[in-house]
Amino acid sequence: MDSRIESKIGKAGTVPVVPGAVRRLRRGRWREVFIETFLRLNGFIAIAAILLIFIFLFKEGIQAFRTIPAGHFLQSQELDFDNVPQTVRLWQPVGQNPKYSLIPLLLGSFLVALPGTLIATIFGVACGIYLAEIAGKRTREVIKPAIELLAGVPSVVIGFFCLATLATFVQDALGTTFRLNAMVGALGVSLVIVPVIATMTDDALRAVPGYLREGAHALGANRWETITRVVVPAGASGLVAAILLGMGRALGETMIVLMATGNAAQVTLNPFDSVRTMTATIAAELGAVPQGGEQYRALFLVGSLLFVMTFLINLVAELAVARMRRRLAL
Amino acid sequence: MKSSAMVTPRPAREAVSNASPAKVAFGGVSFSYPGRQALSGVTLDVPERRVTAIIGPSGCGKSTLIKSINRIAEIGTEVKVEGRVTIDGQDVYAPGVDLVDLRRRVGMLFQKANPFPKSIFENVAFGPRIHGASRAGDLDQAVERSLRQAALWDEVKDRLGTSAMELSGGQQQRLCLARVLAVDPEVILMDEPCSALDPISTARIEELIEELRERYTVVIVTHNMQQAARVSDRTAFLLNGQLVEVDDTETIFTTPADRRTEDYITGRFG
Ligand SMILES: Nc1ncnc2c1ncn2[C@@H]1O[C@H](COP(=O)(O)OP(=O)(O)O)[C@@H](O)[C@H]1O
Numbered sequence: 372m373d374s375r376i377e378s379k380i381g382k383a384g385t386v387p388v389v390p391g392a393v394r395r396l397r398r399g400r401w402r403e404v405f406i407e408t409f410l411r412l413n414g415f416i417a418i419a420a421i422l423l424i425f426i427f428l429f430k431e432g433i434q435a436f437r438t439i440p441a442g443h444f445l446q447s448q449e450l451d452f453d454n455v456p457q458t459v460r461l462w463q464p465v466g467q468n469p470k471y472s473l474i475p476l477l478l479g480s481f482l483v484a485l486p487g488t489l490i491a492t493i494f495g496v497a498c499g500i501y502l503a504e505i506a507g508k509r510t511r512e513v514i515k516p517a518i519e520l521l522a523g524v525p526s527v528v529i530g531f532f533c534l535a536t537l538a539t540f541v542q543d544a545l546g547t548t549f550r551l552n553a554m555v556g557a558l559g560v561s562l563v564i565v566p567v568i569a570t571m572t573d574d575a576l577r578a579v580p581g582y583l584r585e586g587a588h589a590l591g592a593n594r595w596e597t598i599t600r601v602v603v604p605a606g607a608s609g610l611v612a613a614i615l616l617g618m619g620r621a622l623g624e625t626m627i628v629l630m631a632t633g634n635a636a637q638v639t640l641n642p643f644d645s646v647r648t649m650t651a652t653i654a655a656e657l658g659a660v661p662q663g664g665e666q667y668r669a670l671f672l673v674g675s676l677l678f679v680m681t682f683l684i685n686l687v688a689e690l691a692v693a694r695m696r697r698r699l700a701l
Numbered sequence: 702m703k704s705s706a707m708v709t710p711r712p713a714r715e716a717v718s719n720a721s722p723a724k725v726a727f728g729g730v731s732f733s734y735p736g737r738q739a740l741s742g743v744t745l746d747v748p749e750r751r752v753t754a755i756i757g758p759s760g761c762g763k764s765t766l767i768k769s770i771n772r773i774a775e776i777g778t779e780v781k782v783e784g785r786v787t788i789d790g791q792d793v794y795a796p797g798v799d800l801v802d803l804r805r806r807v808g809m810l811f812q813k814a815n816p817f818p819k820s821i822f823e824n825v826a827f828g829p830r831i832h833g834a835s836r837a838g839d840l841d842q843a844v845e846r847s848l849r850q851a852a853l854w855d856e857v858k859d860r861l862g863t864s865a866m867e868l869s870g871g872q873q874q875r876l877c878l879a880r881v882l883a884v885d886p887e888v889i890l891m892d893e894p895c896s897a898l899d900p901i902s903t904a905r906i907e908e909l910i911e912e913l914r915e916r917y918t919v920v921i922v923t924h925n926m927q928q929a930a931r932v933s934d935r936t937a938f939l940l941n942g943q944l945v946e947v948d949d950t951e952t953i954f955t956t957p958a959d960r961r962t963e964d965y966i967t968g969r970f971g
């Protein structure tokens with residue numbers, strides 16, 4: 372850009388100055404300044420938006436502590452039929468004695484996110500390695516857009532598929548007690564994050580400089596040894612980032628889990644039980660509660676917690692990417 | 702004697718023209734990438750246990766020439782090779798050639814030092830592991846021997862476990878040399894190994910090349926005329942994919958037979 376301006380100025384010295392040209396030049400300058408400012412502003416807006424969302428969530432969520440004792444977010448007491456107090460961990464925000472234990476929701480979220488991420492990691496990483504290291508140019512040109520297409524399927528459609536088809540299939544295959552359970556949700560969620568992990572793995576491995584592959588081949592490593600002993604270790608931090616970002620997405624996924632997991636908030640570690648995630652709880656309840664009430668605030672607290680968790684996961688992922696760049700001296 | 706600008710050839714050694722058998726031989730080699738012929742009809746003998754320098758302007762096919770020996774040039778692309786490239790008389794492009802073994806016998810240093818982002822030890826142990834060494838004692842021995850040979854042992858012996866990426870550029874290139882030496886090659890190819898190094902690091906590599914010629918056949922591509930004159934016994938001048946001239950280094954730098962060689966080494970082009 373600059374050199375073009377300079378050459379125009381240079382020309383202006385030898386030929387008579389055309390007023391229109393100077394004006395055009397000046398306008399070009401302004402446009403540049405404008406675009407630059409606009410782009411910078413966008414960067415700041417992104418940061419500001421994150422901060423604002425955080426403040427908005429927290430401001431509301433923190434007020435839940437005004438009426439609900441902190442301990443009740445873990446467990447609370449309830450009298451059983453014989454009037455003996457029992458410790459319960461329930462999310463039961465309606466009724467005489469509402470209960471706000473976050474434990475079943477946290478367990479629900481992780482029972483979906485962890486198996487979902489695990490399944491997606493296996494397929495996504497394999498797919499990414501295939502794309503970056505094995506597929507020829509033409510195959511790549513078909514597969515990569517296909518994967519990106521999968522990422523574009525609305526999650527309600529995937530949820531629908533899970534609810535209607537996959538759930539039956541899983542129950543027939545494994546004989547689970549509940550048709551809708553965490554595993555069905557995990558499978559659905561993995562469909563959404565396989566593309567995330569695959570594309571990011573592909574990016575990470577393609578960022579590994581070619582001279583490392585060349586060096587490995589020159590030492591007699593075959594393609595497989597080059598991939599497993601040089602390329603993947605070199606891109607390992609990028610792979611970690613890919614998996615973490617996938618997990619962040621899995622924790623935040625709402626529609627699929629709402630439709631596929633059965634939505635029973637219970638304390639369980641069995642991935643074939645019905646569960647209810649943090650996201651599904653917010654989505655299902657927030658619209659139906661009075662604004663500013665106790666449950667409303669408790670839901671905001673759940674949202675704040677979710678926000679902090681995904682934020683931390685994404686932060687670690689970013690650090691991993693930075694680490695990889697540093698390690699490879701890119 | 703024609704004046705040769707600023708280049709002083711190394712003190713005369715015994716003429717190698719006919720003294721040493723060819724370790725690597727190119728016989729009418731033409732090499733094409735898709736849509737681009739990089740070498741045409743190159744015939745060249747690389748004498749055993751000597752240093753052969755390849756000089757020529759950018760893009761003339763120097764890298765392709767040496768990478769066609771260990772068949773690295775064909776990685777990630779389709780190539781067409783005509784003619785014969787032989788090592789000890791065996792055609793490296795014959796069907797059924799074991800590439801793993803070929804590349805063990807022919808090591809290579811690259812323009813940019815390319816240590817793996819692993820520890821110093823693991824870098825040197827990489828080759829032996831690939832070729833089947835697994836006993837810890839053997840590996841330790843191979844690593845120490847190679848690092849000593851590459852004159853790096855004293856600088857790194859206390860930190861073999863630290864990342865190779867923390868070494869300086871010159872140390873990294875010597876590490877890459879150690880990595881190559883660890884698999885006991887017969888031929889060592891070097892593609893402008895000093896082009897990214899400072900003069901002191903360059904001098905150290907050149908000293909090493911001087912030692913290597915006792916045991917290995919070395920082919921070095923260089924842009925630096927003085928370097929070719931300092932380190933090599935034979936020099937080949939390549940232009941537009943064709944071999945213009947090859948002769949004892951002293952002859953090339955004092956009385957080249959071809960006008961184009963003279964123009965190139967006196968800096969009139971390239
Ligand atoms: N992988 C490749 N695909 C296509 N053309 C290539 C490739 N590598 C090198 N070439 C071309 O072959 C010619 C010789 O390249 P090279 O051997 O790298 O020359 P030098 O090392 O002398 O600079 C150049 O024109 C270059 O563009």
Ligand SMILES: [Mg+2]
Pocket residue numbers: 763764765892
């Ligand atoms: Mg080159």
